[in-house]
Amino acid sequence: MATTTRILPPPSGKGKGGRRLSWLQRLKRGDEIAYLITLVFATSVVLLGALLVLQLWWQSSLARQAFGWHFLVSSAWNPVSDQFGALPFIYGTLVTSGMALLIAVPLGLGAAIFLAELAPRFISDIMTFVTELLAAIPSVIIGLLGIFVLVPILRVYIDPALQGTLGFLPFFKGPIYGLGLFAASVVLAIMIVPFIITVSREILLAVPTEQREAALALGATKWESTWKVVVPYARSGIIGSVFLALARALGETMAVTMVIGNAPLISASLFAPGNTIASVIANEFAEATGTLNLQSLIELGLVLFAVTIVINAFARLLVLATTRKATSHG
């Protein structure tokens, strides 16, 4: 982020030296008008945020009254009998996001280390650009490839192979459809890897060169200096980038909806179809029957909102803390 020093005081008047203009004079010169106009727009951004929270809260009031905290731990989801519980969706969201992180974090961190520490600047910049393009691909297009390319490959090759070798674990038991929690996890991993790479790369690049030189001077190999000095130095920032990616994964909708199989089930097997909070909203919102059904879906949105906001805020703090630390040293 830019950190240009502020040269001009705010127009509210306290200029260093010089003569102070009265409010009326400033109004005449147009400054006060320009200030007020931009202030109105800035305030409207804050109002937009507040309204978002309030609307989610108000519009789910009936559901919150009907189910209370029980909503979060009940696994009933039945529009006919008006019984709604979020547990299967919370479960699906956590499992797919967790699995996605398991795949994406080693991959992303490895690539980030390569781009920041090994590759020449020129190649690193090109590959980073390509990674950013990957992040720009719309979710629905990833889902399209998920349905027609990834799911068949999983069904025919990868899922049976996993079941053959690791089939004794409960996660890899049961019938194979291709569609399911595992497919959703892979798709999510593809979507969050670019974020982990670009953010971690920035953070690694911000680590002062002296740190590397000191390690190398002590006789460490390139890898040892990277893994034992540079990465620990950047640890909290990297963790921050992982949490940013997690927040993305939790709220990711389309690609997941297209490959997860959409069934409100809690099953140990990763090959079973499931549902995430976002995917059930995408699937059922437009066809919700009755107020309670709709409000339960809005409450699901509220839950999703709360979780992603908390994780996002936490991640931003971590990233900020690391880059601050790095720049104050460098």
Add this chain to the structure above:
Amino acid sequence: MSLRDYRRKFVNAVMLSLTGVCALVTVSVLFFILGYLFVNGWRALNWDFITKLPAPVGEAGGGMANAIVGSAKLLLIAFLSGVPVGLMAGIYLAEFSGKTFGFVVRYVADLLNGVPSIVMGIFIYTLVVLPMHHFSALAGGLALGAMLVPIVLRSTEDFLRAVPGSLREAALALGASRWKAIATVVVPAAARGITTGILLALARVAGETAPLLFTSFQSQYWSPGFNQPISSLPVMIYTYAISPYDNWHRQAWAAGFILLMLVLIANIGARLVLSRRALTARE
């Protein structure tokens, strides 16, 4: 060299090449996606696709002309509703804001940026669709517009802050008032960056599907005005991809091809317009 040193060198070589493999895998995923979509999309693309309405189920042919126009209309509403707010609030943050309120605005913008797009859809649903009792292009456009606000705001602020303070001082020294300095010197100096930021933001929301599912919904026909359900490319890709018809699958590929081309052209173009200098100034 001792055995231990050989081992260290070996670990060094293996781990370093593994990181290279990681980078290669990620990059090849992108090229695989592009290649696959180009081949399939190009094959499915024809003149009818761009000029005709969707064919009824079971009939061959047909196109997505209405969805292409629909996406353009939604983006227009998004642009008109989201960009002014983001732009002006960005100017406020970079040029006028004091410490406390500036922090609040920036924090809320970051918070809005992190809101899952589907939640933004719910928000606009409760705000526009519920009172109006029907899906509409207006609701969809506003949902996309709300997503534009935080992105445009932060990029505008960043680019304005990158303008050297000496430019502002020079304008003021010549007797210009604050707003005149901002309007005629500072904003024009950052104009290229700001425009690019807006373009990138538009490219991002152009591919959004989740907030449109229950705001603009979809329609198999032309949708005159802004008060009716309207088709858009992303939603069409979704419905066609999960349908059981081969003809529809082909059309989904063609639509995906068009959408991806638009997004990629905007992204690559934006980065070409921004010179290296502008980029480093931003950091």
